[in-house]
Amino acid sequence: RRTTHYLFIVVVAVNSTLLTINSGDYIFYTDWAWTSFVVFSIAQSTMLVVGAIYYMLFTGVPGTATYYATIMTIYTWVAKGAWFALGYPYDFIVVPVWIPSAMLLDLTYWATRRNKHAAIIIGGSLVGLSLPMFNMINLILVRDPLEMAFKYPRPTLPPYMTPIEPQVGKFYNSPVALGSGAGAVLSVPIAALGAKLNTWTYRW
Numbered sequence: 001r002r003t004t005h006y007l008f009i010v011v012v013a014v015n016s017t018l019l020t021i022n023s024g025d026y027i028f029y030t031d032w033a034w035t036s037f038v039v040f041s042i043a044q045s046t047m048l049v050v051g052a053i054y055y056m057l058f059t060g061v062p063g064t065a066t067y068y069a070t071i072m073t074i075y076t077w078v079a080k081g082a083w084f085a086l087g088y089p090y091d092f093i094v095v096p097v098w099i100p101s102a103m104l105l106d107l108t109y110w111a112t113r114r115n116k117h118a119a120i121i122i123g124g125s126l127v128g129l130s131l132p133m134f135n136m137i138n139l140i141l142v143r144d145p146l147e148m149a150f151k152y153p154r155p156t157l158p159p160y161m162t163p164i165e166p167q168v169g170k171f172y173n174s175p176v177a178l179g180s181g182a183g184a185v186l187s188v189p190i191a192a193l194g195a196k197l198n199t200w201t202y203r204w
Contacts, residue, residue: 012055020047023043025044027080045131049124049127053123066099069098076096096135
């Protein structure tokens with residue numbers, strides 16, 4: 001039983017990392033943060049839900065989603081440290097906020113007495129709605145992102161993605177609406193897919 005427990009920890013850590021990275025933008029670079037916000041909101045809310053629901057149903061333990069999100073947060077802080085070690089300023093990378101949304105998912109699972117469908121529908125919607133909001137607040141707190149973008153461009157940034165003029169404010173509210181709406185809508189069916197994968201795993 002102890003070996004199985006440790007193996008589960010390793011599997012969750014590896015899979016959460018893979019899901020996070022391969023679902024698109026998994027980190028906010030200051031020079032491209034607002035443009036990637038919608039992509040991040042849709043990709044990360046759906047990947048958080050599908051991974052968390054899968055492991056939550058596998059263990060049956062509320063708190064699994066928060067554990068899953070904590071691993072992703074630690075991984076991102078490591079990436080932030082790596083960029084800082086390369087000489088970029090501390091604010092060049094903004095660590096995304098996953099944990100509060102994952103806590104809402106865990107709370108839903110616990111409050112509905114471990115009801116799978118409630119976790120998928122209610123929890124998935126809460127993640128899709130809350131994750132863009134938490135991260136919007138997170139990005140607003142960054143010190144002058146436009147100055148950072150012009151002063152510290154990434155060497156790997158393609159020319160067409162280089163900031164030209166400060167037009168960020170024009171779409172200040174629309175990323176929240178689009179990210180929250182799309183995230184909430186997509187989180188539910190993808191969470192259902194995670195539950196189905198969990199069922200197939202048991203059968204296998």
